[in-house]
Amino acid sequence: MPLDEQSFIRFAENFTDLMRTIGLPEFLADWQLNRCDLCVNLQFGKNKVARELMAALRKNTPSGKFKQKHYMDSSLSPQKLKEKRKHYLCYATDSVRLVVYDKMYQLTENKLILAQEKLPNGVLRVELQCQKKFLNSQATKLDCDTNAHALLRCMQQNSAYYILKYVKKCFCCGMQYTPDALFQALEAAKIRDQLKQPMLALCNSLRYGSLDKAVKTIQKQYQLSEQNVRRILKKFQKLGICPIPLRTRYFRSSLPSLPDLLDALEQSESIWLE
Secondary structure: OOOOHHHHHHHHHHHHHHHHHHOOOOHHHHHHOOEEEEEEEEEOOOHHHHHHHHHHHHOOOOOOOOOOOOOOOOOHHHHHHHHHHHOOOEEEEEEEEEEEEEEEHHHHHHOOOOOOOOOOEEEEEEEEEEHHHHHHHHHHHOOOOHHHHHHHHHHHHHHHHHHHHHHHOOOOOOOOEEEEHHHHHHHHHOOHHHHHHHHHHHHOOOOOOOOOHHHHHHHHHHHOOOOHHHHHHHHHHOOEEEOOOOOOOOOOOOOHHHHHHHHHHHOOOOOOOO
């Protein structure tokens, strides 16, 4: 169905007829909202940006109450399940779930692409799945009516804020670099030697493992306290540098992190990478 005004009118009329036929409420205000998904699709060109971002995102460790939820499907072989998990991330609390996945991989795997369709090489989809507990708390906070129509409107108006807020809780901000470019950026920055050496060591460890494992490695190597680690991570944030390196073979020397991309999209409809 084409995305034009007449198509939306036609869809609305058909939906109303269907609701009347099966005896369900035809107006949103008469429904109860138990879950709301806020989504954004990041469409990239032909340079496998989505795959590179996913590889870096998988090394993050969420903060606070977020726990990682692995993709599960009992019908898949262990090898196929491992492959799918490379393209899917989910961090959850008891009130929200943040899901990031390679949409083009999903469409290709499920054979949902028509032969004549011309589609981009990568689409990274970010979903914030808001459960009833979260919706009720936000309705109170925003002084919003709890009927589905009013609540959906409030969530829609604040969708960019919510998505970015939770993306920043789960993923490191800053520009991402290939290993050599990352070390050069840190060497050029004004950092005290007391911080610089652990920072370089952290970046090197992140070439081979996740953020939590890399942190444990430098804590043991440099006998760092939790406060010292927080100071190091804040220094990365202040410099605008993401400690998680891109893969060595990636053709670009730098790439904005997911939080930075979403921040930039708030200011503009598109981003051009030189």
